[in-house]
Amino acid sequence: MNKQSNNNNSQKGVLKIIPLGGLGEVGANMMLYEYDDQILVVDTGLMFPENDMLGIDYIIPDISYLIARKSKVKGIVITHGHEDHTGAIRHVLEEIQAPIYATPLTRGLLEVKLAKNGMAAKAKFETIHAGDSRKIGPFTVDFFHVCHSIPDAVGLGIDSPAGLVVHTGDYKFDHTPVDSWPTDYAKLAEFQRRGVMALLADSTNAERPGWTPSERVIDDGFDKVFREAKGRVVVASFASLISRMQQVANAASRYGRKMAFAGTSMVDNAKIATKLNYLKLKDDLIISLEEALNMKDSNVVIMCTGSQGEPTSILGRLSMGSHRIFDVKEGDTIVLSAHPIPGNEESVSRTINRLLARGANVIYDSIAPVHVSGHASQEEMKLMMHLTQPDYFIPIHGELRQLKQHAKIAHQLGIPEENISVILNGQSVEFSNGKMRKGAKIPVSYIYVDGSGVGDVSQDVMHDREILSQEGVMVVNIIMDKNTGKPMKMPEIISRGFITMDNTDDIFNGLRARVFDTAAKANGNIQKDVEQAVGNYLYSETHRRPMVFVNIVRN
């Protein structure tokens, strides 16, 4: 049965769920639902590189499976406007022509993003609202509202003849969200009455006991910050954290400060969110950064990007004093209103230290309630399971460690182990006659996006970059006499990233001599002999193995 399903992509009555990203190492969320030879895509996310992915800007899911089935894609649903769910949209649209289903804010943020790449035209949008139901190919999709750290986020009830699947997307159960719009408990209960075959739920915080605090606690955090701030207040966060913008705006109004946004992405997102009325700003509240910098310090708050310590972000430049017009000064209160994404702890910490060194008072989430997670913790995960009462459970959105924890929780709540599938990117799961089984494993890999290149950086290139980054490079040029077959003069040697020149002159003289002798003696493959000689000499002298280029010219 399983074997057959691997060879046959269009079994009648079989629902296939295929994660292309977001489960395991590639955190770029993208899930395929396939039924009756038709495909529904849920989310098109990107992931930011890990520290050892040298020179990579971001990573997108491998969509070759989708490209091979272009014509079968009936729709693309985006659950909310965060990068790890939207960031790969332009790469997908370059290959796939299908309508994009999104709520107004999510659509707005997607349009901003696509416009940057001149691809706004390529996108066909179907605006939906929480509560709507849409027929997409063989699927009937119920969109239901969920609380998250961005407004207008939705979860999905995906119905097909194979059964009803609830796909939460990113969510939390916040009883006092900033927009006063709680997660749709009633719809989840309704799903339970209809009978939920499978629940696919957000695992991000599966290691966190208890209940994620409400966004509301941040209001108190900001209130204290604004009350005590003598000079300027600067709040750094994500450009897509719209609800945080609202909270800062509210605090600014309460304390009679004007508000400025710094950073293109933040300005653009604030504009669209305001236009669509998800961000409610008093007309006279917002001023430009230039105006803000010329106002009395105690009268302004500036909101900017850089909460992850990105060196090129506004906050990153501020911490290094390298911003064109904006500088930190004694008396500034700087709030990092975000939690470090795993891998960014170090750069965030360094940014905090540098800002402190410049005399700013820096507030961050480990010392004050200026950020809360947008994801459900363990008790909320249990509530989700009890509200939906699924027959089968598949943890999504997380590394294996979180997926396993989430699975443990489901098992504790009475879901039999054989009804729980912990799967990673590429591992499909199939449902037929109400039964779940593992399906084919689709080959998936990282697609690295580096500068303008997509997928043109391979593991080999990455490996070379690693060697270069650890050991540096050495270029050796020798001119050989055609007639005598001997070197005409001492070779020219250049090195970069190897070791500091001035205190290694001996080594270089020794190296030149060694190269000269080797070239003089060589009778077979001079190139190879010299390369070897250089490698051995440098290792014996320095225990380092730089990348060596030997260029031999016969003159």
Place this chain on the structure above:
Amino acid sequence: MNKQSNNNNSQKGVLKIIPLGGLGEVGANMMLYEYDDQILVVDTGLMFPENDMLGIDYIIPDISYLIARKSKVKGIVITHGHEDHTGAIRHVLEEIQAPIYATPLTRGLLEVKLAKNGMAAKAKFETIHAGDSRKIGPFTVDFFHVCHSIPDAVGLGIDSPAGLVVHTGDYKFDHTPVDSWPTDYAKLAEFQRRGVMALLADSTNAERPGWTPSERVIDDGFDKVFREAKGRVVVASFASLISRMQQVANAASRYGRKMAFAGTSMVDNAKIATKLNYLKLKDDLIISLEEALNMKDSNVVIMCTGSQGEPTSILGRLSMGSHRIFDVKEGDTIVLSAHPIPGNEESVSRTINRLLARGANVIYDSIAPVHVSGHASQEEMKLMMHLTQPDYFIPIHGELRQLKQHAKIAHQLGIPEENISVILNGQSVEFSNGKMRKGAKIPVSYIYVDGSGVGDVSQDVMHDREILSQEGVMVVNIIMDKNTGKPMKMPEIISRGFITMDNTDDIFNGLRARVFDTAAKANGNIQKDVEQAVGNYLYSETHRRPMVFVNIVRN
């Protein structure tokens, strides 16, 4: 006053405290106490590199200040046996001849370390015990016991005519430590009676509210692990975490498992700690790794290194299946009994995921009490201040963010702001007539240790490595005709770490042509013209700027 002190290093009656490491960016702990032109060194630590210090093994403090004053160094005190307090000892001993004061265990661990570098002979040790008092130059040093995650750790009461300074070293107030030896409250109270001029205290956990849990809670954590483990138990921790070894040994005895150590450093440290009776192991408890691997899984526990996910460590190799004789199998229970050092979160997380993927049950500190911090939290810091009642306070051991938090706590307890000095590496503080003031700023920098090289990797080299790691390298060789001044043939171009070759052939053909034309047209500095042409062409084609080497030969 201040000025004068800068120019004069040997003022009568002035105590100088000079941090060479451990305060701010360089976490390698090293502090100098200078009085009457004589110097006492406290700790000689190393720091492990941050993610962007490419190719660096570790970092040591810049001791040029000390080298210029060799003859004045009267003694070196090491507070405990952890790397960040001991790791630079061999580099210091290569320059400085002075007796090393250490407790038996600390001495034993130092001797193991020095023996590895054939420097055991160079070291002159003075074994001391908590409770001892020693005259070292103008200083009378009282050694007092402190609890930490390694036995036999001490804090210091450093007395001189200028006044009494209490230097805590790493400490916590643990009422139920593994070795049942609590921190010496009485001695601290005695210091208070004598009158403490200044307190220098560990700031590591200054952002942590409350009280650090006792090491004892780990016993319960391990008890649950051993009770539930069906197969082998593998515990990963630091090689110097002696008290953790004791706890694992106790659990092993309770549950009738034999214990093996894996990893040279762990085996060596266990040996010396056992020999000195700080590690109490039943004779028949310990077996070799080879024996353990051949025993019934349920009868063994293996303790190894790699709790930070270091790829070359035992656990790192296990997670990748690349260990020579040792492999993870279904049913293994693997415990990471340590907290990720800032910057290691990502590699630790990846290691956990890989071990899970290999079928092991992995236990780590965010899901079970298998590790506690060895450092005091906020309430303990307050207790330390109240026990000693210092006139002045200087937070030590931490990044600026922790030092600032610790200073805030001291201020909350009533120490006037002007009596608190938040200083970073190199900033000296002076005490005379019971008054504190900032002194000279000693120039300090990172000393990078890379392979066999010490200090031969400069910021420039690091910067080149960064470019190489991001963009790769491109080597261009052109042969020019002496007579015509034109290129004799198409140039040879080699690249590494740039982009994957096969899908960039067009770019390379275009580049060759561009180089040829540029060289043909060039009339001034061909080298420079070609370099520019290559840079511009590659940037316009790929938005990348690899490091370019152009080699021109006239033939």
